[in-house]
Amino acid sequence: MTYAVPLEMGPLDIGSEFHWDPAALTAGGGDWLPAGGELFATGCGALTALLRHLRLRGRLHIPSYFCMGVAEALSAEIPIAWYRHLPDEGGPRWATLRARPGDLVLAQNLFGRDHGEPWNDWIAAHPAVTVVEDHSHDPLSTWARSSRAPFAVASLRKTLPVPDGGLLWSPRGHQVPRPAGGESEGAHLKLAGMLLKAAWLDGRPVAKDDFRALQQRGEHTLLGDAGPASAFTAAVLPLLDAAGLRRQGIDNARALAAEVPVEAGPFRAQLVCADQNRRDALLRRLAAHGIYAPVHWRQDRGGVWSGDDEAADLAARMLTVPVDHRCSAADVRRIAAVLLAAPETAAPEPAGAGAARPAPRPAPAA
Ligand SMILES: Cc1ncc(COP(=O)(O)O)c(C=O)c1O
Numbered sequence: 001m002t003y004a005v006p007l008e009m010g011p012l013d014i015g016s017e018f019h020w021d022p023a024a025l026t027a028g029g030g031d032w033l034p035a036g037g038e039l040f041a042t043g044c045g046a047l048t049a050l051l052r053h054l055r056l057r058g059r060l061h062i063p064s065y066f067c068m069g070v071a072e073a074l075s076a077e078i079p080i081a082w083y084r085h086l087p088d089e090g091g092p093r094w095a096t097l098r099a100r101p102g103d104l105v106l107a108q109n110l111f112g113r114d115h116g117e118p119w120n121d122w123i124a125a126h127p128a129v130t131v132v133e134d135h136s137h138d139p140l141s142t143w144a145r146s147s148r149a150p151f152a153v154a155s156l157r158k159t160l161p162v163p164d165g166g167l168l169w170s171p172r173g174h175q176v177p178r179p180a181g182g183e184s185e186g187a188h189l190k191l192a193g194m195l196l197k198a199a200w201l202d203g204r205p206v207a208k209d210d211f212r213a214l215q216q217r218g219e220h221t222l223l224g225d226a227g228p229a230s231a232f233t234a235a236v237l238p239l240l241d242a243a244g245l246r247r248q249g250i251d252n253a254r255a256l257a258a259e260v261p262v263e264a265g266p267f268r269a270q271l272v273c274a275d276q277n278r279r280d281a282l283l284r285r286l287a288a289h290g291i292y293a294p295v296h297w298r299q300d301r302g303g304v305w306s307g308d309d310e311a312a313d314l315a316a317r318m319l320t321v322p323v324d325h326r327c328s329a330a331d332v333r334r335i336a337a338v339l340l341a342a343p344e345t346a347a348p349e350p351a352g353a354g355a356a357r358p359a360p361r362p363a364p365a366a
Pocket residue numbers: 041042043044045067070108134136137155156165166223224
């Protein structure tokens with residue numbers, strides 16, 4: 001039997017959803033999975049289940065640079081407040097975190113560049129506040145693996161090639177809720193999309209629109225699901241070479257940062273443009289070259305947003321360069337060449353000031 005080669009295949013896509021690659025299975029990488037953890041379909045679902053389990057009457061404090069969709073979903077469970085945490089090197093601005101006994105705080109390792117020690121100090125000084133750490137951007141970081149928080153969560157499909165998965169654990173050994181109900185149909189749709197994308201990358205006659213449609217329907221169906229992770233994800237997770245994938249992603253991000261003014265890894269690389277128009281133009285330019293860059297995360301002042309102008313301003317100017325474990329050295333060079341040729345890439349700060357170092361402005365009200 002012969003198969004048609006896909007029409008007009010140019011250079012293959014960089015970024016976008018993961019495909020399924022059995023080479024990631026080395027059967028040697030499960031030691032990072034926390035004992036006593038529960039595997040939900042999504043990170044948001046795991047957080048929702050935790051809030052319902054704890055039934056605290058206080059507020060949930062959320063970082064001002066965060067996924068607004070998740071914040072909105074959580075606001076349906078509990079009143080929320082914001083504290084300033086920007087993608088710079090300043091960490092959480094403690095003076096803006098006005099948590100009271102009985103409140104919860106969502107602490108995040110933003111792009112994998114934060115450290116646990118300041119949070120450990122804060123937790124020790126505020127024993128009546130429940131801190132939940134979000135390790136979605138680097139579930140294998142030293143901080144995640146040695147966490148001392150009451151609870152921690154990580155959305156796994158952001159960094160690992162699995163269709164779903166939201167890990168919830170208690171480093172302190174508290175009881176965590178279990179996922180309720182059945183697996184999400186969304187995970188099955190996403191897995192179908194991953195398998196078809198792998199075939200497409202392999203030159204098989206698969207229409208890109210078909211696996212894109214499966215990915216999108218799958219993501220839509222999966223959104224916020226608090227049920228269990230799929231059997232597929234549960235089975236492959238302990239077999240994945242998660243540490244090797246992490247290392248490859250960090251190496252690639254650093255290689256890119258040696259060429260282009262981006263802030264590198266552990267979670268891919270971030271680039272700040274001078275303004276939103278230039279950022280959006282750069283997203284289009286990258287897409288025209290088959291490089292699909294997401295934005296972490298848009299903040300629409302007309303909808304749910306942090307009230308932190310500086311966070312919203314950065315959200316409008318930043319993009320994530322999709323340099324992860326999948327990239328070859330040639331892919332990294334291709335991304336660098338496109339970025340260097342783009343007028344929008346020019347860093348807004350003086351040379352050497354770093355990619356994401358905004359000028360100070362007033363902090364948000366709690
Ligand atoms: C930092 C962070 N935490 C948690 C979540 C929620 O994860 P999930 O998409 O698995 O619900 C997201 C989703 O975008 C996220 O970006």
